[in-house]
Amino acid sequence: MHMDGELDTPTGTGSRATPLAGWSLVIPLKPLVLAKSRLAPTAGDSLRPRLALAFAQDTVAAALACPAVRDVAVVTDDHTAGGALAALGARIVPDVPGGGLNAALSHGVLAVRQGRPGAAVAALNADLPALRPLELARVLAYAGGFPRAFLADAAGIGTTLLSAAGGVELRPGFGGSSRSRHSASGAVEIPLDGVDSVRQDVDTGIDLAAALALGVGPCTAARLEPGIPVGDH
Numbered sequence: 001m002h003m004d005g006e007l008d009t010p011t012g013t014g015s016r017a018t019p020l021a022g023w024s025l026v027i028p029l030k031p032l033v034l035a036k037s038r039l040a041p042t043a044g045d046s047l048r049p050r051l052a053l054a055f056a057q058d059t060v061a062a063a064l065a066c067p068a069v070r071d072v073a074v075v076t077d078d079h080t081a082g083g084a085l086a087a088l089g090a091r092i093v094p095d096v097p098g099g100g101l102n103a104a105l106s107h108g109v110l111a112v113r114q115g116r117p118g119a120a121v122a123a124l125n126a127d128l129p130a131l132r133p134l135e136l137a138r139v140l141a142y143a144g145g146f147p148r149a150f151l152a153d154a155a156g157i158g159t160t161l162l163s164a165a166g167g168v169e170l171r172p173g174f175g176g177s178s179r180s181r182h183s184a185s186g187a188v189e190i191p192l193d194g195v196d197s198v199r200q201d202v203d204t205g206i207d208l209a210a211a212l213a214l215g216v217g218p219c220t221a222a223r224l225e226p227g228i229p230v231g232d233h
């Protein structure tokens, strides 16, 4: 049972490696016209890109409201998304042309550490519309006890967050079965219960129904009014 604002730290790992409020988050976002392709059967090609942006807006807003987060960098070449997310307070870093997700993340970490060489960094998916700041703070507090750590997604196959302490390379291995890939790379899996909002990424209509059950942020909620059928794909 956790009180509001109470943070977990791993036991037996020595002193905390990362200051409580010191995290720089790196959030990757591909062009909206391409994003969330697995949602097409549920949302159609008109709503899908707007939902992808709404997910990213709710993710970035919750991340910036997290007491453990110092700043957020979004790696994207999408001008619409860049404008909307910069307005929330994110730094926008141009993507690596043709590089793909993991190249984008490494590039984002480089950009953050050019300004702050000792930054503790965490890659976070852009599709976490139910993200709650205090649950993210719990995850980051745990991650801060290790050189590299990761959180498995709600499906138990992928990853929603991968962290690296200051001076440690992120070595992202996102895509498909990234939970086992990150584990094999030596990153510590974060075992916390009660952080469902950080685990619940949205790839399909069923994921969207699960996120709605947790409670989504205002941008996603507004996009879904007056309601679309979800959970049937």
Ligand SMILES: Nc1nc2c(ncn2[C@@H]2O[C@H](COP(=O)(O)OP(=O)(O)OP(=O)(O)O)[C@@H](O)[C@H]2O)c(=O)[nH]1
Pocket (backbone or CB within 6 Å): 028, 029, 030, 034, 035, 036, 037, 038, 039, 075, 076, 077, 095, 099, 100, 101, 104, 125, 126, 127, 203
């Ligand atoms: N900057 C950047 N972000 C990417 C790239 N590829 C994927 N992403 C982002 O990485 C996260 C996971 O990506 P994917 O699962 O491949 O794509 P998605 O848009 O979430 O969903 P699908 O189209 O259904 O695969 C999302 O936030 C994507 O926007 C890329 O090449 N560059």
Ligand SMILES: C=C(OP(=O)(O)O)C(=O)O
Pocket (backbone or CB within 6 Å): 153, 157, 158, 159, 160, 173, 174, 175, 176, 177, 178, 179, 201, 203
């Ligand atoms: C890229 C990933 O996420 P997803 O494919 O679920 O969006 C991942 O979990 O590594």
